[in-house]
Amino acid sequence: MVALTSRGRSRRIAALVLLGAVALLSASACGAGSSILDKDALVIGVKPDQPGLGMKKAEGEFAGFDVDVAAYIARKLGKDARFVAVPSSEREKVLMDGSIDLVVATYSITPERKTKVTFGGPYYVAHQDTLVRARESAVTGVRDLKGRKLCQVTGSNSWRRVKEERKVAVELVEAASYSECMSDLKAGKVDAVSTDDLILAGFATSDLKIVNAPFTDERYGVGIKAGDLDGCEAVNKAITEMYLDGTAKKLLRKWFGKSGLALTFTVPQFEGCG
Template identity: 75%
Template sequence: MLTLIRTRGPLGGTGRAGRLRRAAAVALAVAAAVPLATSCAAGTSVLDKDSLVIGVKKDQPGLGNLVSGRYEGFDVDVATYVAAKLGKQARFVPAPSSQREKLLMDGAVDLIFASYSITPERKTKVAFGGPYYVAHQDTLVRTGQREINNVRDLRGRKLCQVTGSNSWKRVKEERKIPVVLVPSASYSDCMADLRSGKVDAVSTDDLILAGYATAGTIIVNAPFSDERYGVGIRSGDIDGCEAVNKAITEMYQDGTAKKLLQKWFAKSGLALNFSVPQFEGCG
């Protein structure tokens, strides 16, 4: 709170000069106070919270899925572990791909564990702890589509495009493969479109595909990128980010990461990595 004190001397006087001096002093005091208030607001850390609101997916089997009113999956289990290491209770809310940055920037969530790949573009808006796993982009097709053996075979075919996801960009923009994009709101909708024949393929992280793969679909097992799953956190929370990274390190060191990966993906046939990923850095 800013307190003004009447003084005599240089700032005193009843004439015009005195009034101008007093006005200038007040303006300087207000200007000095504003950065302090802004700094305090920007410095709010997840470590200062009594409990954490964590954004996860609600429709990605194996990663984040809402089943009978409860969230389950690898991302949810990792988030629960990290929150416990921070000494916090966790409450989960849905974080669709198209809303992840906004949820963090608006303060609607404290952390995001939602197959959230770290990219330069996203780092201009939010910060990242981790990664807590490095997945690889692959392609899912209908069983019997033997002519599709890798991402290059998608030329001229219909590819599902999820709003807010970067996966389609790695196919059409980065690798210049001329696919026909078919917009969709989520990967669960993509799967329905794949089964119905509306699209020919779904291409995204192999852990996401592993959760969706069912009878009638198959992963081509031709990975072509590294997808670093980061913990979304508000920019400037360096202490919180470093605490998250410490928790992730402990998760790999005590064997929890291996148990969780095997719990959710052992049956997928994917080659899983049980080593601590190289962290992004919190500075």
């Protein structure tokens, strides 16, 4: 066995200290903030411009069904919540880069999105329908949109279910949000807006009407950073409690009870967090 010199021992000790520090930092990086359960407060992305679901009020606060659901989940997790606006086109990005912890913003669960983020829920199953001008009588279902101008919101998949899945030959007109779609519909720039019935219900007025011919199921999920399975399971538990204690029924009636939509008050079938 070769005896180490004083200088050699010093180098070896320094190397071991450095190795230990690196290991500690690596462990901290892997563990710190890896789950929403590790956080004291949650930053939650919601919509700022969807009546009944997520609206930013003049004083800066957010209100709507999605906001109330998100607040309930945060309370059940024992976390404070701060709400921020998130557009449809940014939902995956903000979860992947960690700037937002949860997204509760009419975020339909799809196979493609599940490759990028983890979904809790769904917390509600909506149905895609169509909104037209009140005087429109020729559109009674999605097939009647053939040859007409359909609003296409950046980051939303709703238009795909019309043009690609059902092969309806519509002319797409891009918009940044559904509130912009509604302005375009009223102005005659588009002939229809097709998306989830809860979204449409919030925008329906004396000038605009829902066709009431649903043709898909839209499973609203809670977006979570990919891989946070513990957080996902905790969110699912909170959603279950929300239905069992009557809160879901209360919130649905609060925001959509006068819409005429047939609301569902039973716990949705979860996707599973694995």
